[in-house]
Amino acid sequence: MQLASSNDEALQELTNFVLSDVALTQKILRLSNTVSYRTASGRQISTISSAIFLLGFDMVKTCALAMLLVDRLPDNNHAQSVRFELAQALRASVIGRQLARRSHFPDSEEAAITALFKNLGQLLVASHDHDVYNEINVLTHAANLTPARASIQVLGCSYDQLAVTVLQDWKISDTLIHALTPLSSRTLKAPLNRQEWMAQVASFSAEAAGLMPHLYDAKQLTDNQALVTRFGAALNLDKAQIDQLFVAASEEAHILLDSMGLLSVPDKQAELPSDTDSSAENLLNDFLLASPDPDSQPTISCHPSGKPINAHALLLAGVQDVTQMMGSGHGKLNELIMQVLETLYQGMGFRFATLCMKDLKTEQYRARVAIGESHAARQAGFRFSTTSTNDIFHLAIKNNADLMIADATATKIYPLIPSWHRQLLPDTQSFIVLPLVIQEKVLGLLYADRSLLAPEGVSADETSLIKTLKGLLLAALNSR
Template sequence: MSEARIANAQPQDESATRRVRAALMQKVNGDEEMFALGGSIARVIELADADEPGPHDLAYFVLSDVALTQRILRLSNTVRYRTVSGTAVTTVSRAIALLGFDNVKTTALAMLLVDTLDNGAHAGSVRVELEASLCASLVGREMAKLSFYQGAEEAAIGALFKNLGALLVASHEHARYREINQLAAAGKHTPAQASQMILGCSYDTLSAAVLAEWKIPDVIVRAQAALPPGTLKTAGSRAEWMRQVASFSLEVARLLGRHGGPEDAAATPEARALLARYGAAFEIDAKALERLFTNVAEGMQGLMESMNLQPLPKPEPEPGDGLPDVLMLATLDAGEEEEGAWPSGKPKNARELLLAGVQDVTQLRANGKARVNDVILAVLETLYRALGFRFATVCLKDARAGQYRARVSFGPEQARVQAGFVFPMSAPGPARGGRDLFLLAMDNDADLMISDAASPKIRELLPSWHRALLPDAKSFIVLPLVVGKAQLGFFYADRAQLAPEGVPPDETAMIRALKRQVLAALAAG
């Protein structure tokens, strides 16, 4: 960039810089993918583990995206998180239990950013900023472990979005991004000053503005604000601490991105400068900082593996502009082959998936900490994924209301169908006066696997509420949950296609093994 161009970038032309900033915000807000990203991010952030439905809602959100499901499962099976027994984690429910609710929540947010901001035209620059964002979120997670503040885990989210401004400019205004980098590389301006000159606002201000537009909670928006210069004191509030963590996390991410291993990074003048600025505020010394670097580097390796992203090579200047060498984003999920499926949608490797689910649920119960709801959710997810169902739910008895009512479910239009999946415990059957299929299954404790729901003899046993709610259900299963003589409810799952392939004996045995785990949990709980 020429000296004349730099001079023209100075803030005296305020109207020009404001137009640049306004144009960028308009571009971001008008981009359909970015609009959808904002909605998805807001939805994930509002999921709270303080409420009973929290883990289920998060599991459902992840399961609604096949690619996201695969990446969360891959992450939970990396060396860093793999269970002591070496048993593979095959359900999102188990992944949440293993990784932790907040860990999965932040990881899902990071993966949403990767998916949406993969920009083929400027992939190298976008990738640099994505890696900085992902790494910052891991630093924030490590810092949360050291904090006494309630809800400290939110710091990982604040840190993840600290770099959002740079990420959006790299993706949507790459020419401006190059200008900012060139101005900062000259050494006379910080990135904040350079972005202020080129955009009319700093990267931090842009990050906060976009997050506010997406209706992200204020505490996360405020965490994007710049800190005063110089040595920092211990934060006087959780909000101030989150601001400190967000800034520190991005600085650590930048430092680790510039150097090889954590040991090399810890020995640099930049690391000493970090300690001088943040050491007193966070009560960390050189050894603690090096441990932090090591933990973050290990976490980053697992996160990159889970998304099939190869690490970027060390940045090298391009002739004439000082930008990193362009490296196209690795294709997400590259090389993965989908297993074959029957026309009904049932995977042909259902046996292997069921077996893995049985092992998963057995291990979940073996640790002695799983609640009944955790076991039910893990079994429901296994049935849903392993057998390729369109809709799956667990229906439990509400003795006070005299009804059976769906409690949790997976599948398209899950909320609508679940709301309608309610019927009296002593409801009359079809018009001919016989009892309905669901009550017959409960009374006889019979596991039903219906391959053709349209056959006359089956259809006449289907209650009117089921025919109205799920008119296109062509095949389904009903697995009663009966402990002693107490009829507690049942699992139900269906497809919109016939399932003539049926369920062979080995699969049946594993389905019943899953059901026995639930019955044992119900009896014990």
Template sequence: MQNISPAREQLLELIRADKSLPTLGIAIAKVVQITSSGEDSVADLAHFILSDVALTQKILRLSNTITYRTPGGVTVTTISRAIFLLGFDTIKANALASLLVEGFNDVRQAQVVRLELVKALCASVCAREIARRCRHPNHEEAAVAALFKNIGRVLVASFDHHLYDKIQSLCTAHPEQSHEICGQLLGCSFERFGETVLHDWKIPTSIINALQITHGDQKKTSVGTEWIRQVASFSDSLASILVNTDTVSAQMPIAERCQRLVKRFGAALDFDAEQLQVILKSVDKEARELANTLEVSMTPVLNASAIDKGVCKGTDSFNEFMLTSFDTQQLEASSRHASGKPMNARDLLLAGVQDATQMLASNQVKLSDLILLVLETLYGAMGFRFATACLLDVKSGKFSARIAVGEKYAERQSAFQFPVLNDNSIFHLAMNNNVDLMISDASNAKVQNLLPDWHKRLLPDTRSFIVLPLVIEGKALGLFYADRACTADEGVPPDETALIKTLKGQLMSAMIKR
């Protein structure tokens, strides 16, 4: 029976009193809860990422690294495009990694914290690689579980690095007694400590159970929760080998250091020594990209050349000959007009057109994904505060907002609807005449007379907006709407107008094919 240690209770009190961690816990729980890969979940994940400017920039930066580079080197500038290209699970895992690093690395700069964060990133990448190979139905949870496998260590290192150092020092000297040492000094294992905090964060039980320690050689299992635990344990062990500060053991060949892992987990997870080397190459490269993007030092990690000195990076060999595309960081750094519209709106719109073109070229594109991409492009490129696609609902006899992004998007989306019957509002006029409207000053008396009462109640502070009707063969299917709380005295020049119409045309083309 484990003793109730004063150190454990004091640490838990410190963690629970930390004002930043409850927010981190809520954010992590929110992402973890997005478990389905259906349309709503993709939109929910995109909305969550877009609501955090720093997280949005990190995900876009990662999407444009060599590891994830798109065919032809076309820069990814929208989260919806990133999800479409990299896959829902990859973006979700990377969003969680970003949240975890942001929650600990920036405010607590101890080297041991960074070391444990690197291990967490490596473990998560390893779990995703194993899951891809196994094609297990629980692959999504495995990557999340691996990321949080060492959360107990991260927390202890962050809040009491002296205790962490003492435990690590004694465990290194007496590895066979590590469980007893941790129990005596902390009051429980690192895993148990992490479980307690994750329970506070309302993380699903299936993820928390995966933190439990595995013992002995593992056998193949058909039980999903047990498989997740095996993957998390293996991934954490492999990460510990890769992120190794022990200079003596680091001199050993990687194959020799991994022999024990092959014996323990090979049969259960379907890999042998040769296949593990392939996994190592992929993990090392991807983990480096992820950690560098998240500004976590990768110095202790095994150099890729130590895994395979003869590997030739096929795509890297001709990078110097590729046509240059937009630079994501330059697009992010743009200054803005007083309205909030980026100075480089044209470049952002053009990047969105490229994204839509790439998406349309795929047979897997969903209309809802394309609508979200167009909305996100308009929202970001033009500096709007709210944007929505309002589509015809035959059953209700109304035009209703189906997808929205921006400030208070959920609340405004639910209330953004108006009857099909013509009421001479600015929205019906735009659809009846099939003309795109770009209003730079909504306080104009003529504009105010055309705004319906429901719009004035819902968005009373609107000062500039656009209306892009969606009309096919004379039939109004709906419209795009986006607004700002500031006037847009800079207007919309012809080149930007042309790109906006191109974006709309791409969506209309997809709608006609449906």
């Protein structure tokens, strides 16, 4: 939730965040490879870096949050109600993202996340105490109360207040939490600032999400006009624009819901409540996100070292992705660097990979971008002097030699490993060092390692693809 914008650091952190969860990685890749998003070439997207380049930073971040909500809410006997509220949250998020694209406010993509959380209170109550959820629904329909009033009567607090309490416990930013504040029911005026705009988007998105399943019903003509009356001036939307927004958002939401198995969710139907003494305070004890079940995560066929059996195919896909990114003219240098690092990391099964650049001011080689296990701490400590010594890094740089070490404990290799590396990465068993040199000018190096031996080595075809990746990176660095 600290990833507020798509700057270089945030891009690195989002990539690492997704890659740290295998199940989440697979879901983002599956979404990227749907018909609506796949590239014109029809090639499969195989890395999160490519997914971010294709879908956009904001969409991947919001989708990742939504997928974590889906995965980490408890499975129970009231799945239909939970699925309904999840679908509503996801539809609202998509609508929020559509509105963010029209906005002039900075970091407007946060509106999609705020919209995602707008009905968090309903979602959590449906998941954790279905009897209370049904009782509130009965009051809403039978007594003609608003959900806010009905939830206050049953829980002692409104759904929105419950959501705010939980989000504060989750350490969500105050900006997002304040945007969940309920708005008046009267016609809204144009927002004076970004905070007001986010609150308006969150409310509009939540109301509009409830209408999306009935997109072509006659009743929605009246409901859409009500949205225009209340939000039109504030969000600069007329009837035609709202209709267009609904069509675009419905298509995008359909893809997202399908990727999560949430299509064909029936409308909410209230059931007769049973006696309960549950309260908002008691419910809060169950609202911490649970860890995902590791048994549910997919397995990948690998050598004992962790290197994928299909390393050649993964490397080839990465080379193609980098080539396409460079050819498009739209890829930023840091996006390309992340793509190269992730291709090495995923394609060869490394546990840590980094780009190390020469720093003339400090006369050091310093890690600038990193990916993988404990990437932040290892990036901070991965630095060494530019003064040449007889260690494996300086030997590789001096000779511009790509080194692929299958056994770092071998008698010929171990004495060449410098003390700083042994302290930072004491359990390294296999690694690669790829110097980055252009016309005898040293720029830095690529490094990646494993904590296991790699007796299978690196095939000639794999070596060729790794060198191609390095060459593409050098070309990009040389052109900037």
